[in-house]
Amino acid sequence: MRRSLTLLATGAALSLSAIPFAVNAAGGGGGGGGFSGSPSQSAPRYDASAEYQKGRTALQAKDYKKAIKAFKRSLSVASKNANAQYLLGFSYMKLDNHKKAKKPLEKAVKLSPGLIDAHRDLAITYHKLGNTEKANSTLGKLTAKQNACGDSCAEKAQLNAAVAAVQSTMGGNEQASLQLPQSFGLVDGQTSDAVYLSAVSLINEGQYEAALLELDEAGKTFGPHPDVLTYIGFANRKMKRFDIAEEYYQRALTVAPNHLGAIEYYGELKIERGDLAGAQQHLVRLEKLCAFGCYEAEELRRWITEAQSS
Amino acid sequence: MDHRGTKLLTFAALTLAVTAASAAPKENRGLSALAWLEPRGALQALSNEPDRRLHVRSSENPAATDDPGSTKRRWQQISAGEILFHTPILLGGQAAKAGISCASCHVNGRDNAHFQFPGVSHDPGTADVTHSFFSSFRGDDHFNPVSIPDLTRPGKISHENPEELEKFIRGLIVEEFDGQEPGNAALTALAAYVRALRPCDGCSPRPLIMTTHLGRVKQALSAAVQIEASEQRLSHLLIGGARTQLSLIHERYADKKLARERTAITKLSVDLATLQDNIGVRSARYYQLHRKATDQIQALRKLLADSESRSLYNPERLEAYLEKHAIRQRPTH
Missing domain, CATH: 1.25.40.10 (Tetratricopeptide repeat domain)
Structure with a gap:
């Protein structure tokens, strides 16, 4: 159930000195630090959420190398995070490095089968790598979702756009601009x-x-x-x-x-x-x-x- | 207006703060009250508190004859109630996890002009008491914050009517904040404290110093040993209240050179946990632990007094800390 999310812009300024409420409230310690000193943990250990957000910020600034570094750090702690896998793959795509984009995108769709954007970009990546069979297969999954969705489901517009983007790319048209969807918070964080x-x-x-x-x-x-x-x-x-x-x-x-x-x-x-x-x-x-x-x-x-x- | 759609983006900074805290040393988590204080009023709120005036009648019936034993008992209840009023674990759910107690909104029973909890307050000094973030029972799906009342003034609930205030307080704990049933003894103590509150119009604010908090530790322990052995829940809450006050002292002794002080504060809290574990027995060991804790408070008081100027009880250091903290908390997206 989606509630109204119209936000008051004044809130941010008021919260500047707010301290880790969520640490104590929701998490009672958040990360809390305090990692033990076992040998396996002597390597650098990153704050997975902080690194993810650094990656998002770098994406916004079109600094894709920095984004990749941050997402990799995030994934070094939380390898099962589909969103981080997707954004890592997306960052590689922005650098036209489809070879490196493939694996994280594959992980993203495996971890989160409902992540439409990852399906879209994986299909495009397969196509760019010349793997027509897998590109068609991934497009097929998208169109199956589209058909199952019908005219009324919440993801209808997103599915239609994703299918169109893949078909357009496979038809020989370079996508005008590979845009990250708003749902990843880059526009309205x-x-x-x-x-x-x-x-x-x-x-x-x-x-x-x-x-x-x-x-x-x-x-x-x-x-x-x-x-x-x-x-x-x-x-x-x-x-x-x-x-x-x-x-x-x-x-x-x-x-x-x-x-x-x-x-x-x-x-x-x-x-x-x-x-x-x-x-x-x-x-x-x-x-x-x-x-x-x-x-x-x-x-x-x-x-x-x-x-x-x- | 839908409360979820209002004033919520403060969570941006909060979430970033979580991240910052995750990387911070475990010992230094910052001043917990900053979670619900508006930044502009934080220095004032953390440096001073309104003076308190308490008045006791031995009986709820004004015509009744006072007797010294009854008056003493009433003071004991008031004293216990005051500690409970400052104890987050009395409440439940998100409030307790955030370290919020009754006193967070009602400082020494007054209001709190600087209370501003993200998503739950609008202007400073207000709170939406029917917000689902805090309550599984009273959420009304509307953002309707109200001014926090001064409990020393007449309000919608009569303080005089026997049991009405107790019933109201129970509703606050159990329904508004998802807390566990406090039990009759705790409700009696809380109501006694609220009934004893009096306005203090000519009073100046008093400085919030180390002994403010350490005094409450001592008060809590004293109250815990005075009550009936059968009141285990109340004893547990009171000693829990003492530990909360120790945490407030601990977070003020944040300077890296004050490690010895922090160790001593923590040690006392851990010993109080052992005392909590022995509440049900009231054996010789319980009283032995209690005496030991009382002695520790004495020693701690001296240790902490010697370095109080280097702690965040020193207004100058507190101000510098708040400035530094505000910079660190600035959102980046």
Whole structure:
């Protein structure tokens, strides 16, 4: 359910000194730093969301080499992020390096089959590389989506444009300008901020499907942000999609190992699956991280106590 | 107006701040109150707070005869209520995670002209109390922030009517902020505190100093040991409140040369966690831990006083910190 997202431009100035609310609120620690000092982690470790946003900024400035560097750094931490894979491929395309664009675009469509832009650009890339068979196959997937969509689905315009772009390129016309879609926030980056807040509110209202749509949009701007990933996990868990929930909690903890919200919710998931001992381990971890106490530990402790008494 | 469509782009800076925090050393997460203070008023809000005036009657019935025992009991309730009022874990959901307590909006029971929570406030000093971001129960899908009331003034809820105030406070905790049931003892304490609040029109603001927060740690521990052993939930909240106050001190001792102080503050909080674990027993160990914690507060007070000028309780250092912080938080997109 898409709410009004007309934003007041004055908000940004007011928020300049706001500190990591979301760190404590949604994530209770955000990244939180504090990576352990094991040998495997002695190599540079990047903030996946920050690097993703650097990449977006570089794309906006048409600095594609810088964008590639940033997306690679983001992916070095969060390799399963379809948006980062897509934008890496897109950046290579802007440099006419279709050979290098292919792999990240393939990963993007595999990780996120609904990412229409990635399908479009992958088809174009195959065509540029002379792989007509794969180009046609990918175009076929797009047209299948288009046909399934019919006249009323939300992605109709996007699908039509994507199919037209691929057909035009395969027909010998160079695409006039390879533009990144607005949904990736390059034009209206602030919309995603509102979408994120809206998503959390929708979760509180129990509208999980609607929340997931908004979190997906927010993820296009923020990339593999632990708060976004955690709430995707949370919404899926509330819909009893436990495997997907676990996957996203793990992704959140990959980019931010000390993310309090992810540790708490993952612990709650373990209780729902009957793994009380696993949940206890999460509580121990939270207690260690929260030297001054925290709500996440309080909540998980309550869940464990209730599970023990039931 | 749809509340989701209003005043929300502040999240841009917030999200960037998350990113900044992710890379920051674990020990230095910044001043938590900046999450809900408007930047222009932050220095004032973090340097001073309105003085408080409390008044107690031994009975809700003005005609009743006061007796010293009843008055003492009432003060104990007020003291406990004041700590709960400053304790985020009393509330639930997003508020508790953000470190917001009743006192974040009602500083010493007053209003807070500088409160401005992104997406939930409009002008400073307002809040949408029916926003789904905080509440699973009271979201009304409209952005309708209201001025934060001064609780020392007559409001829509009578302070005198027995139980009406308690019922109202319970609704705030459980429904407006998704908190757990606080229990009767906690509600009685909170209501006693709110009933005791009095206007202080001629009073000047008092400086917010280290002993403001450390005093509340001591107050919380004192309240926790005075209440009935059966009131485990209240004891847990009170000691949790003490730990919150320690976190507020910890974040002010941010200078890298104040590591010894931060270690001592953290140690006390960890010891208080052990005390929390022993609440249900009230054995000799519980009282031993309590005495130890009380002694630690004494020692901590001296240690912290010696270096307070180098902490963010020093208004000059605080101002410099806020300036630096504002620069770092500037959004780039």
